[in-house]
Amino acid sequence: MHFTPLRFGTAVLPLVLMLAACSGDQQEAPLVEAQATPAVAPGSTAVTAARIKAADSTPGEWLTHGRTYGEQRFSPLDGINADNIKELGLAWYAELPTDRGIETTPLMADGKLFVTASWGHVLAYDAKTGEELWHFDPKVPKDYGVHACCDVVNRGAALWGDNVYAASIDGHLRALDRDTGEVVWDVDTRINTTDSYTVTGAPRIVNGKVVIGNGGAEMSVRGYVTAYDAVTGEQAWRFYTVPGNPAEGFEDETQEWIADTWTGKWWDNGKGGGTAWDSFAFDPELNLLYIGVGNGASWNQKIRSPEGGDNLFISSIVAVDADTGDYAWHYQTTPGDHWDYTATQHMILAELPINGEDRKVLMQAPKNGFFYVIDRATGELLSADKYMPVTWATHVDMETGRPVEAPGMRDGNSDTMVSPGPSGAHNWHPMTYSPDTGLVYIPAKSSSSIYADDFHTLERDAVWHVNYNVAAMVGMPDEVPAAARAAIGKEALAAELIAWDPIKGEAVWKKPRGYYSGSGLLSTHGNLLFQGDLTGTFSAFAADSGDELWSYPVQGGVMASPITYTIDGEQYxxxxxxxxxxxxxxxxxxSGPQNMINISRLLVFKLGGAETLPKVPVVEQQLVAAGVEVASSEFVESGRGLYNLYCAVCHGGNAISAGLIPDLRYRIAEIEPAWQAIVIEGGLAANGMPAWKEYLTPDEADLIKEYVKHEAVLGAKRGERRLVRAP
Incomplete structure (x- = not known):
């Protein structure tokens, strides 16, 4: 029996499920009616456009996601610098309320730090002492994680007036009082509640409007970006990134003409995708908002748009009028994307001398492996150079602005390796640009994948599946050739920190950074570049040379981006x-850090900081399969295919969990009697494990159980052990 391990872009799409292990109160958050009272209280230190524009005049604060509208993530502060960095120590820390997937960029205004955590929690702290001031819990039902393709993460908040703005994974956008955390207004950003819409990105506020996108392309949704009035929460405009069903009429002229770049019934075969799940930037002089648009749904263009076409605006950078949402221009990085090459990665605005002329540019290093420099007023492509290994295209034609694809990359051949893979050469982790060095710093990584057509599937799971990194890693000999599995092994998922010259289009220096990807980045006028990694180290490098100057063991993996600020003249x-x-x-x-105990904290450093982190008590568990009896190999192999289709994305390939979600092999003897109640009926829905009765029959659930038991026995024979937190 043949199973394809991973399927993306179907209406059901059960494989990409975040079977959340977080516990928490399951009551719904109360809805609060929009209030017409001003967002700025008399005598307050309100956050305004003028204040954000003047960020370099008040460098001690961090008022918006990328510090400035241009998203450079560069700080003019130099109190901490390359000469004294060795004196940097921990000033204070705070435990965060969720235990995985922390991707937030903190904000600092008026002496207060604002951070988000998974699911959409929002917290405020005294930025000097670390005292928690308030904590807002959106109380999202934990089994809503079933709708999230890539964990229940949240990348941050926004500040405007006297409010904090943040979204939760279930698509709700809220304005919270900055002093109390109380809800001012709450809107549901989803166009419907039947499709799997999520929000993981940080909102931006431009001209008094809160701008937010959404995720869900892998779950078959139609992408769009919405702007809401920051005071009332009323919708100001909505921009759809892909066209809808022509029979229902188009929302505007833009939707009508981009529909000509699609074929077939894309509104049925994945609904187009094109979700804008992360990056935005804003030029207040041009009044243009820049939107990074994601991949198509389904991934496989042969199904999504069978006669080809560019499929606008997937994998594109789109500029719109910030007041109206009207289309201005676009540049498509990957026309007719076939490989999940999103252009949602971090965008940076700067002024660069190009061919002797100062140009206002937008820079991006999207998943597809090319670094783009674009005129941000017109959308003209100025340069496109490979920053990591790329095989899907030979180069970008500068006359047409289009990539020149290598032969055979769309054939769907199970022997063809494609680089980058769907994880990309760079994912969501933000870059930084230092005007001091003139370099862009990229948290890049190597990856390769096999994209194989397979239309022999169960009728209920129809559209696109792809043998890619996870498929190769789970070690399915009938699915992926051995040579291909070796090529996609752990060594290939290696992080690099690249210092990139955007004018010359080449790397100045590179640093290996371990497994998968280093964290987002911060550069400063102190000739410093800060980055964390998944092994539990937070480091500082010399921005000009890449030399490591300082590191600190923080006990757990770091993915998020650092910031810096000052309080009472002291830099943090x-x-x-x-x-x-x-x-x-x-x-x-x-996974490299699979035996690391995950810890979620906010860490704050200063010169001379003397705080220490507490030791985390751990115990070692040995995998024992006593009393576990496995069915025949035929049942195990059937269960293997079902497991990889429905369970591997959360519980791990080969049923080996990385530790954030329960490792079923260690619990199978305990939970086997309740297996049907858990898997089919949702007995652990409150913990994040949804009911599968709409997708699996009881017999199929039993086949998955037999496969897990089989892997438990194999692991026990290998003498496998793991570290867990002590109870």
Whole structure:
């Protein structure tokens, strides 16, 4: 029996499920009616556009996601610098309320730090002492994680007036009072509640409007971006990134003309995708908002748009009028994307001398492996160079602005390796640009994948499946050739820190950074570049040379981006930690830090800081399969295919969890009597494990159980052990 391990872009799409292990109150958060009272109280220190524009005049604060509208993540502060960095120590830390997937960029205004955590928690702290001031819990039902392709993460908040704005994984966007955390207004950003819409990105606020996108392309949704009035929560405009069903009419002229770039019934075969799940930037002089648009749904263009076409605006950068949402221009990085090459990665605005002329540019290093420099007023492509190994295209034609694809990359051949893979050469982790060095710093990584057509599937799971990194890692000999599995092994999922010259289009220096990807980045006028990694180290490098100048063991993986600020003339560096996301769930069988105890904290450093982190008590558990009896190999192999289709993305390939989601092999003897109640009926829905009765029959659930038992026995024979937190 043949099973394809991973399927993306179907209406059901059960495989990409975040079977959340977090516990918590399951009551719904109360809805609060929009209030017309001003967002700015008399005598307050309100956050305004003028204040954000003047960020370099008040460098001690961090008022918006990328510090400035241009998203450079560069700080003019130099109190902490390359000469005294060795004196940097921990000033204070705070435990965060969720135990995985921390991707937030903190904000600092008026002496208060604001951070988000998974599911959409929002917290405020005294930025000097670490005292918790308030904590907002959106109380999202934990089994809503079933709708999230890549964990229940949250990348941050926004500040405007006297409010904090943040979204939760279930698509709700809220304005919270900055002093109390009380809800001012609450809107549901989803166009419906039947499709699997999620929000993981940080909102931006431009011209008094809160801008937010959404995720869900892998779960078959139609992408869009919405702007809401920051005071009332009323919708100001909505921009759809892909066209809808022509029979229902188009929302505007833009939707009508981009529909000509699609074929077939894309509105049925994945609904187009194109979700704008992360990056935005804003030029207040041009009044243009820049939107990074994601992949198509389904991934396989042969199904999504069978006669080809560019499929606008997937995998594109789109500029729109910030007041109206009207289309201005676009540049498509991967026309007719076939490989999940999103253009949602971090965008940076800067002024660069290009051919002797100062140009206002937008820079991006999207998943597809090319670094783009674009005129941000017109959308003209200025340069496109490979920053990591790329095989899907030979180069970008500068006359047409289009990539020149290598032969055979769309053939769907199970022997063809494609680089980068769907994890990309760079994912969501933010870059930084230093005007001091003139370099862009990229948290890049190597990856390769096999994209194989397979239309012989169960009728209920129809559209696109792909043999890719996880498929190769789970070690299925009938699915992926041995040479291909070796090529996609742990060594290939290696992180690099690249210092990139955007004018010359080449790397100045590179640093290996271990497994998968280093964290987001911060550069400073002190000739410093800060980055964490998944092994539990937070480091500082010389921005000009790449030399490592300082490191600190923080006990757990770091993915998020650091910031820096000042209080009473003293400079601090803050970073949130907590491993998870795409790498933390499916890659269990090959994950470098799979035996690391995950910790979620906010860490704040200063010169002379003397605080210490508490030792985390751990115990070692040995995998024992006593009393576990396995069915015949035929049943095990059938269960293997079902497991890899429905369970591997959360519980890990080969049933080996990376530790963030329960490792079923260690619990199978305990939970076997309740297996049907858990898997089919949702007995652990409150913990994040949804009911599968709409997708699996009881017999199929039993086949999965037999496969887990089989892997438990194999692991016990290998003498497998793991570390867990002591109770």
């Amino acid at each position: 560096v803050a970073v949130a930690q907590g491993w998870g996301g795409e790498t933390g769930l499916p890659f269990g069988s090959v």
